Amino acid sequence: xxxxxxxxxxxxxxxxxxxxxxxxxxxxxxxxxxxxxxxxxxxxxxxxxxxxxxxxxxxxxxxxxxxxxxxxxxxxxxxxxxxxxxxxxxxxxxxxxxxxxxxxxxxxxxxxxxxxxxxxxxxxxxxxxxxxxxxxxxxxxxxxxxxxxxxxxxxxxxxxxxxxxxxxxxxxxxxxxxxxxxxxxxxxxxxxxxxxxxxxxxxxxxxxxxxxxxxxxxxxxxxxxxxxxxxxxxxxxxxxxxxxxxxxxxxxxxxxxxxxxxxxxxx
Amino acid sequence: xxxxxxxxxxxxxxxxxxxxxxxxxxxxxxxxxxxxxxxxxxxxxxxxxxxxxxxxxxxxxxxxxxxxxxxxxxxxxxxxxxxxxxxxxxxxxxxxxxx
Numbered sequence: 145x146x147x148x149x150x151x152x153x154x155x156x157x158x159x160x161x162x163x164x165x166x167x168x169x170x171x172x173x174x175x176x177x178x179x180x181x182x183x184x185x186x187x188x189x190x191x192x193x194x195x196x197x198x199x200x201x202x203x204x205x206x207x208x209x210x211x212x213x214x215x216x217x218x219x220x221x222x223x224x225x226x227x228x229x230x231x232x233x234x235x236x237x238x239x240x241x242x243x244x245x246x247x248x249x250x251x252x253x254x255x256x257x258x259x260x261x262x263x264x265x266x267x268x269x270x271x272x273x274x275x276x277x278x279x280x281x282x283x284x285x286x287x288x289x290x291x292x293x294x295x296x297x298x299x300x301x302x303x304x305x306x307x308x309x310x311x312x313x314x315x316x317x318x319x320x321x322x323x324x325x326x327x328x329x330x331x332x333x334x335x336x337x338x339x340x341x342x343x344x345x346x347x348x349x350x351x352x353x354x355x356x357x358x359x360x361x362x363x364x365x366x367x368x369x370x371x372x373x374x375x376x377x378x379x380x381x382x383x384x385x386x387x388x389x390x391x392x393x394x395x396x397x398x399x400x401x402x403x404x405x406x407x408x409x410x411x
Numbered sequence: 412x413x414x415x416x417x418x419x420x421x422x423x424x425x426x427x428x429x430x431x432x433x434x435x436x437x438x439x440x441x442x443x444x445x446x447x448x449x450x451x452x453x454x455x456x457x458x459x460x461x462x463x464x465x466x467x468x469x470x471x472x473x474x475x476x477x478x479x480x481x482x483x484x485x486x487x488x489x490x491x492x493x494x495x496x497x498x499x500x501x502x503x504x505x506x507x508x509x510x
Contacts, residue, residue: 184501275467275500296499301420303499319498321466334421336501367496371420371430380471380494383479 151243155197168357169197173243175356176200178265180253180281182233184216184341185271185295185348191219192349193269194237194244198356201237202265204249205229216338253277255400258284267352269293271345275322276402282307282315283397286390291355295348298334300372302344305363305382306351310391312364317385317392340372414487416446417494418453425453434493439470440483442493457495467498 224232230248285292413433436442447454
């Protein structure tokens with residue numbers, strides 16, 4: 145497929161980068177990325193991936209837009225309050241770039257549907273807000289061999305890690321088990337700065353593009369951290385754990401299962 | 412000279428907002444004990460009631476995960492940098508509740 149004149153103009157500033165070029169742009173056109181959560185991380189990630197011309201973007205979120213989302217979830221407008229986030233995201237992304245096919249999935253990701261949903265995509269971007277979904281996404285990505293861009297944000301800081309299943313550390317290699325229910329502050333108590341979510345979400349989009357194009361060094365076997373109070377970034381080396389329950393030598397997780405939600409009932 | 416302990420964002424409320432604090436000890440266990448003396452309440456966020464490191468928290472000594480060293484008996488000395496790094500869930504996908 146050749147690029148139209150409009151596409152050459154639209155993507156010109158990245159097309160002139162020799163690391164991307166027309167071939168890279170065509171690769172992006174044929175790529176499919178799944179974004180878990182149209183929230184604080186998923187919003188900037190989805191915007192930049194759509195803007196860059198990723199051909200297909202799936203976006204899964206079961207919730208509707210709330211007023212308290214808008215300080216960080218920049219995909220949604222005041223007008224969209226009350227409407228499904230997946231649909232709101234689709235409208236904004238298609239308005240930004242009509243060449244992108246956006247697939248809204250207005251469902252909760254579960255052990256029952258995760259493998260079917262993830263299977264259609266090349267890379268998965270996890271911007272979920274709870275440990276139950278995070279471990280489910282990690283396990284599904286490892287079992288299906290899908291690259292996963294993990295990101296988390298809370299208060300003034302956050303983390304990003306790119307997971308290439310069975311090549312580098314997965315989320316469970318680094319954090320073997322989620323916190324037990326009640327051991328962490330409820331989701332409502334946590335609080336987060338919108339622009340900090342934007343920094344981490346943008347990095348997640350960038351990592352996705354690097355993985356899709358085979359560029360540079362993704363954050364593999366490293367845990368990237370941003371501290372918004374000092375605006376310092378650093379990373380620590382992480383490694384595959386031979387005892388890992390999902391990608392170790394004797395895995396105990398061979399099918400998907402779901403944890404009890406940690407924040408249920410606190411809404 | 413002491414050991415520098417890097418405090419993750421979610422626990423900085425317990426260290427008066429400081430992202431780095433100084434502590435003493437010969438092992439990670441001793442260091443965490445000293446951290447608790449200086450900032451009461453912080454250890455239970457890092458260790459379970461039996462005093463074992465929680466499975467969603469990692470401790471790095473000079474950028475090496477102590478699980479690949481001697482665990483909580485890993486030796487520490489003046490000038491070392493110790494990082495406490497928990498898993499973070501936030502991202503604002505409301506899988507279960509509206510945040």
